[in-house]
Amino acid sequence: MNELHPLTQAVINGRRKEVPDLVQQCLDAGEDAKSIVQDRLVPGMTVVGERFKKNEIFVPEMLVAARAMKEALKILEPLLVAAGVRPEHTAIIGTVEGDLHDIGKNLVAMMWKGANMEVIDLGVNVPPAKFVEAIAQHKPHLVGLSALLTTTMPAMRTTVKAIRDAGIPVKIVVGGAPITREFAEEIGADGYSRDAGSAVDAALELLRAKA
């Protein structure tokens, strides 16, 4: 079995304080910022994500790893911006109008970030027009809509329609306790995630289909 790079291992183990030095060592060795993200950091978070999927670890442990990765990105992001490199995928996420439940939405946002997506979180009680405006501004590849109440499911339908009517090509994935795959299809969403744990797979499936 190949030994993991020390930076990858530090991310997996959440050894945040070691990360800046390890990133600097990579840069000193001539690695560019993009390859450090792709070849050192993302593989670490992939291992963490796999462990989570196998129920070996929990969200708190995953967040420790995510914070370690964030330490690296603090150093790398200015370099990535200077080189014109953006994350491969950008997503917008929010809880639909009339609904203020956000822990599920926050978990999905956290997991998408861990999968190296740029995530713009619009918060809770988000009117359809605000989604449309944000989509026009940020041009994301993916939009995530969340609802917990049966009585805010109609707002999810309205939001999907508003996005479609705006004519901006974007994939929409929906989720939340009362949401079903059938409802997602009925309102014209592209994807459905039954819980936060499967949101990364649901997103990547849609994004791969797009590619």
Place this chain on the structure above:
Amino acid sequence: MKYTSLAIDDPAELIFGVAPHPLTTREGMVIGGGTVYPELNFTLPPITIDAAGMAEVRRNYADIIEGALGRAAELTAPGVVIEFETLPPMTEHPEWGMEIVNILIEGMEREKARSGLKSVLRMTPNDNREFERPPLMRRGRYWEAMLQLFEGSAAAGAELLSIESVGGKELHDEALVNGDLAASIFSLCILGERDMRFLWTHLNDIAKKHGVYCAGDTACGFGNTAMVLAEQKMIPRVFAAVVRAVTAVRSLVAYECGAVGPGKDCGYENPILKAITGFPMAMEGKTSACAHLSPMGNLAAATCDTWSNESVQNIKLLGGMAPTCYMEQLIYDCRLMNCARAEGRDSARMLQRWLVESDVATDPQAFIISPESSVELARAIVGSDSHYHAGIAVARKAVSLLREANAAGRLRIAGNEAGWFDTLDDTLDDLPDSEGEFISQQLALADSTKFIAAEYGLT
């Protein structure tokens, strides 16, 4: 701390149907006086609640109350508790909430006249304060509208006042996903305690003015969020169970401010509160799987005084409309418990034991609210001199009980959770004795964009 000793210190006496301080309703239902009553809660199917949709909303609630009470009468229920938990627009527009209150009360009165069925309305306005981010906890239109709905409902005849209040939740969600027990204690025992005291002092004034009862609160957005996240394998079950124990400190404040039960159904911390206060408690378990899953469907009934379904959509099932079907299920659950009580103390205790033993070893959350654990945890709370110290003491006791049970093979805990005992104990060891120092520490760590310290009386 108002309570310094236990009302119930024998786990065998922490039992369904009986509370040291029962509550008698206007119609003569004695909750906690020897009979377990069904408590029905319901919600709407996917429809929009706005001015244009109110006709359909009214029709739904009228159908719900007629169908469910009709079935209760046919099954000769000894009485029922109807809980109206509003949806956000109904609290934001109190006149809409009041329309439904009146529909329900009229339906209850009609059924009383028709069949003699006793009933009582629990009014639970949804706490909209968190619509503002960061929330305004003590002022603003959401606060004013909520109080207006409480006041109107109490005047109209809602005899039991409850709420799932949200004070402290704006920091607690993050505490949960970070597995951060210190932040959880800060949210529950510092922020939550202060908000509860402010809120329930106002509610007690309303209750006194209208001759109704403050029933109780629940740390649903805290303990149940943890429980559901643990069910989804997002956070360790051990951590969620310890958080549950700490939620009792927050929910207790309602009783310190005048609440007399029955405690709100989704407060799984209620057995601990019943041991402390002696007031009757609502509980929910297997018959609330329509609303959410839980690891203690039977055990939760062991200490209940009303037995609830938490919430069910008004949709058609094969047996009839869902609220009617759930009314029937609750009535049969209660019949069994009441039959055991009628047969005598030994039979009631035998059923209590079966309800406990069938679940207690399977999950930390179930273990922590068993009558035995609840009495121990309650003792840790009343032995403390402040809510902050009570939070630490009850968390420490919960970890200790879980650790011992796991070591003795009396509780099944997954291998990847065992390490959390040390993590939690280490966190508790690191907490300062001084509440002021703890608050300073946590204020420095908390995301100041998410909450307003002054709204909790902190500066």
